[in-house]
Amino acid sequence: MIDLRRLHVLRAVAHYGTVTAAARALHFTPSAASQQIRQLARELGVDLLEPQGRGVRLTPAALTLLAHADAIQARWEQAELDLRADHGDPAGPLRVSGFPVAVSVLLAPMAAQLQERHPRLTVRVREAALPESFDLLFEGETDLAVVEATPLNPPLSDARFDQQPLLDDPFDLVVPEGHPLAGRERVDLGDAAHETWIAPVPESPCRLHVMSACGRAGFSPHVVHHALDWNVIAHLVANRLGVALIPRLAHLTPHLPITRVRCTGNPHRSLLTCTRRGARERPAVAAALEELHRLAPTAVA
Structure with a gap:
């Protein structure tokens, strides 16, 4: 009989990438997490981890086991649902x-x-x-x-x-009030190719969306300013420091001297x-x- 607690430790190693990270997430010590996996390996009679450089990696047997483990987790979710089938009102x-x-x-x-x-x-x-x-x-x-x-x-x-x-959350081109592109109903991003740009910081998921949208329009933006928060980006635009792509879901500070212009080609996230x-x-x-x-x-x- 497989110990499901030990199986969960192995799933955590696969999810987080290392025994140390998995142990941290599960509030174990790395040695305790490793011990759980060694005991699981002994129960099954297979190797689950093998050396790779200074770390370890999952063996083919471990990957096979994980496919079954993920299916077990999904079935457990379904079992809980079935047990509550007579109590359908959300609570x-x-x-x-x-x-x-x-x-x-x-x-x-x-x-x-x-x-x-x-x-x-x-x-x-x-x-x-x-x-x-x-x-x-x-x-x-x-x-x-x-x-x-x-x-x-x-x-x-x-x-x-x-x-x-x-x-799908469309990106609008945001420009300072009175900018030559502000009066358009829609704008081709290529018309902003020579502008100074404000973009999300490199680690932001939206950075890739912005750069990809500009790339599809045929240019790489000249990014001078970076920010994490959309309202910070909007304030930089309001101070005429550049233009930016901002998703429509982002609610910006009211009354800023900026204009949102919809884009052709529908760039979005x-x-x-x-x-x-x-x-x-x-x-x-x-x-x-x-x-x-x-x-x-x-x-x-």
């Missing part, structure tokens, strides 16, 4: 997470609506950036996350997570809802997803 705690804009525009109003509609349901909202939301899902610390689609995300085929489209595999049909999660899909069309209007 208890629902933990949701997302990046700042998603929390402000989608998750906060969703939480308010759900708690008004389902008095026995308690929604707990947590701001979390990538890849933290996937870590929280893996650890069972959140039930539903709204994330950006980026190359850094686990692939859609990852058996641990169920990632589904929510909405895609937002996804993400749950653990098998958890999407839980009554509380299903109610949250329904409300998010109701809010999504008006959020980017």
Whole structure:
């Protein structure tokens, strides 16, 4: 009989990449985590880790085992759902997470609506950036996350997570009031090729979206200023320090002397809802997803 607690340690090593990182997430010492995996290997009669440089990597046997482990986790989610099938009204705690804009525009109003509609349901909202939301899902610390689609995300085929489209958030070109491009109904990004640009900091997921949009328009932007927060970027634009691409979901400080101009070619970022595999049909999660899909069309209007 496989000890599922030890199996979870192996899953954590695969998720976090090292025994040390997995141990930290599980509140183990690295030696304790390694011991759990060694005991699991003895139970199964196979090697699960092998040396790679100064670290270790999963063996082919471990990868085979993990495929079954992810399926077991999904079946457990389904089992819990089946056990509660006679209690379909959403109740208890629902933990949701997302990046700042998603929390402000989608998750906060969703939480308010759900708690008004389902008095026995308690929604707990947590701001979390990538890849933290996937870590929280893996650890069972959140039930539903709204994330950006980026190359850094686990692939859609990852058996641990169920990632589904929510909405496309268009980017607008934001220019100072009175700028020559401010009077246009739509603008080709190529017309801003020679402008000074303000862009998200390199570690921001949106940095890639901005650079890719400019690349598709045929130029590499001359980025002079960097910021993390969209309102900081908007203030830099307002002070005539450059132009920027800002997603429409980002609510900017009112009355700034700036103009949003829609772009041809529809540059955008895609937002996804993400749950653990098998958890999407839980009554509380299903109610949250329904409300998010109701809010999504008006959020980017």
